[in-house]
Amino acid sequence: MTLGCPECGALEDSSALAGRMLARCRVCHYPLERASGRSVGAALACSLTTFILLLPGNLSPLMTVHLLGAERSAVLGSGIASMWREHFELLAVVLGLTGIALPLARFSALSLVLAAVLWGWRPRWLGRCYRWTLWLDAWAMPDVYLIGCFVGYTRVTQQLTGSIDAGGYCFVVAAFMSMLTRATLDRRTVWRAIAPERHVAPGERVLSCTACDLIAPVEHAGRPCPRCGLKLRKRKLDTVSRAAALSVAAFVLAFPANLYPMTISYQLGHPVTHRIIDGVWELFQAGLWPLGILIFCTSIAIPFAKLAGMAWFIASVLRRSDRHLRAKTFLYRLIDELGRWSNVDVFTIAAFVPLIRFDGVANALPDDGATAFALVVILTMAASRAFDPRLMWDAAQARHA
Known part of the structure; x- marks a missing residue:
């Protein structure tokens, strides 16, 4: 049985990989098989638990704060609804999808797929459904939303008294279970259960599905x-031009995202604006160095590092570079994995804005920088997803042809 490496395109004998705790591609060292601590049953239990806990986590109050005898509670969607009312519709849609709608869709569909695999049920739509659940893995962000809620709660309780409610505890457990689902999911075993790989005859010209x-x-x-339903192509379509266009758009928006305020707060009628760097500095001043470093890395360092990395990959393809191919492939994998965590700062806004609603005393609203920053995150994620790292290896081979 043969499979194609998704990062360099090399063909690997899957029978030689079976039973190994961690099997890497012989060319680019991509982890093709990772059996340690992974099973279909464990992934089903984690996925189903995540979906069940997301329901009260979305519907029940997450946290409550108190000020001068008044109190404010917030459910998960309160900040998103507040953004919509304040005419930040695009920001509300992005956060509503990535924080609420897509997690529910991903974990419900993944639970169905894994249950079907365990029970030996093989409907025709199973491969397509599983492909969509894997695609949603990057875009469904309950774990990122959890970190945003934690940072937002920490910022609010620096000046106010607060408490975590039942919905908050459900959401905390759901977010952790979502991370366990990723850790326990044996993707390759599920694909083989849907449809096994095939042998490749010597000299046969083949391609590998990009999904x-x-x-x-x-x-x-x-x-x-025949397994996942995606149209078969040797490489992703127009990958360089799409990745370049998305990266340029993200680069342009990165400047207003960092220069314009993310939020505006009213304290006794006086407006106070906050940029990303202001929020980092406030966390440092409050002695919350780990959170300050986390926000600096996810909101400032990682987005610009992603843009620099994408420029390097695209230039490598265009120049047919054959240097540092393994390093570039590893960096691409890192960028693709870490990109979603840049949304922490925007989810932080969604967490604390509905809690600061004390008319005449304190109030908080999102500002234009938040929309620009959310678009930077989405565009850089889309750029890395559009790019096909196998083109770097193809270009290096073409250089020596």
Whole structure:
């Protein structure tokens, strides 16, 4: 049985990988198989628990704060609804999808797929459904939302008295279970249960599916993959131009995202604006160095590092560079994994804005920098997802052809 490495395109004998705790691609060292601590049953238990706990986590109050005898409670969607009312519709849609709608869709669908695999049920739509759950993995962000809620709660309770409610505890556990689901999910075993890999005859010209890595004859290009339903292509379509356009758009928006205020607070009628760097400095001044470093890394360092990395990858393809291919492949994997965590700062706003609603005393609203920053995160994530790292290896081979 043969599969294609999703990062360099090399063909690997899957039978030689079976049973190994961690099997890497012989060319780029991508982890093709990771069996340690992973099983379909454990992933199903974690996924189903996450979905069940997300329901009260979304519907019940997360936290409550008190000021001068008044109190304010917030559910998970309170900040998003507040952004919509204040005419930040685009920001509200982005956070509503990534923080609420897509997590519910991902974990409900993933639970269904894993249950079907365990029970030996193989409907025709199973491969497509599983492909979509894996695609949603990057865009469903309950774990990122949890960190944002924690930072927001910490900032609020620096000046106010607060408490975590039942919905907050449910959401905390759901977010941790979502991370356990990622850690225990044996993706390759699930794909093989849906449809096994095939043998490749010596000299046969083949391509690998860009979603599930299934090998197919090159003549099948343009047909649906028999396992996941995605149209078979040797490489992702127009990957360099799409990744470059998305990266340039993110680079342009990075400046207003960092220069414009993310929030504006009213304290006894006096407006106070907060940029990303202001929030980091406030955390440092409050002695919360770990949180300050976390926000600096996720909101400032990582977005610009992602843009620099994407520029390096695109230049590598265009120049047909054959240098540092393994390092570039590893950096691409890191950028693709860490990109979602840049949304912590925007989720922080969604967490604390509905709690600061004490008319005449204190109030907080999102500002234009928040929308720009959320778009930077989404565009950089889309750029890394659009790029095909196998093109860097193709370009290096073409240089020596």
